[in-house]
Amino acid sequence: MKSYVGSKIRELRKAAGMTQTELAAKLDISSSAVGMYEQGRREPDSDMILKLCSVFGVSSDHLLGNCKERDTGDLSVIFDEFTQVLSSHQGLMFDGVPLDEDDRKKLVEAIKAVAAIAQQQKKKSFG
Numbered sequence: 771m772k773s774y775v776g777s778k779i780r781e782l783r784k785a786a787g788m789t790q791t792e793l794a795a796k797l798d799i800s801s802s803a804v805g806m807y808e809q810g811r812r813e814p815d816s817d818m819i820l821k822l823c824s825v826f827g828v829s830s831d832h833l834l835g836n837c838k839e840r841d842t843g844d845l846s847v848i849f850d851e852f853t854q855v856l857s858s859h860q861g862l863m864f865d866g867v868p869l870d871e872d873d874r875k876k877l878v879e880a881i882k883a884v885a886a887i888a889q890q891q892k893k894k895s896f897g
Contacts (some may be wrong), residue, residue, distance in 0.1 A: 772812035774835045780808040782826040782833075824889050825877075827856070849882055 783793050783804075794801040794847070797818065806812035808868050814822060828851075830836075856862065856874040863869060869877070 773813065775813065775833065776808045776810040778835065779804070779814075779822060780834055782822075782828065783808075786826065793825065797821050849878060849885075852878065852881070 782894065790804040791801045794804045807814055818831055819833060823833055856878065860870065
């Protein structure tokens with residue numbers, strides 16, 4: 771009996787180009803535990819949900835299916851998706867220079883900072 775969370779873990783893992791063994795190593799659990807999550811035979815606890823979100827660069831709402839991401843229009847959802855895209859594509863470059871994981875995180879944080887500044891300016895304009 772496959773659960774939504776299990777299906778989502780599998781989808782995110784495959785999108786990231788990871789095997790169950792690779793994901794298990796990142797989560798510090800056994801690959802059989804990953805398999806059980808994906809098959810819906812075991813549900814991740816709250817700590818594991820947070821680890822999974824961190825590994826995949828998504829929100830817990832995205833992982834748990836608590837919202838319709840595409841319908842919200844919320845930039846945080848778009849940033850989660852963008853983070854996932856950055857995480858899942860190996861060999862990304864910027865101006866011919868390879869991006870490592872730290873570069874990817876900095877890129878996402880820079881975009882979030884610019885969005886926050888734009889939001890503050892908009893509030894001042896309409897405030």
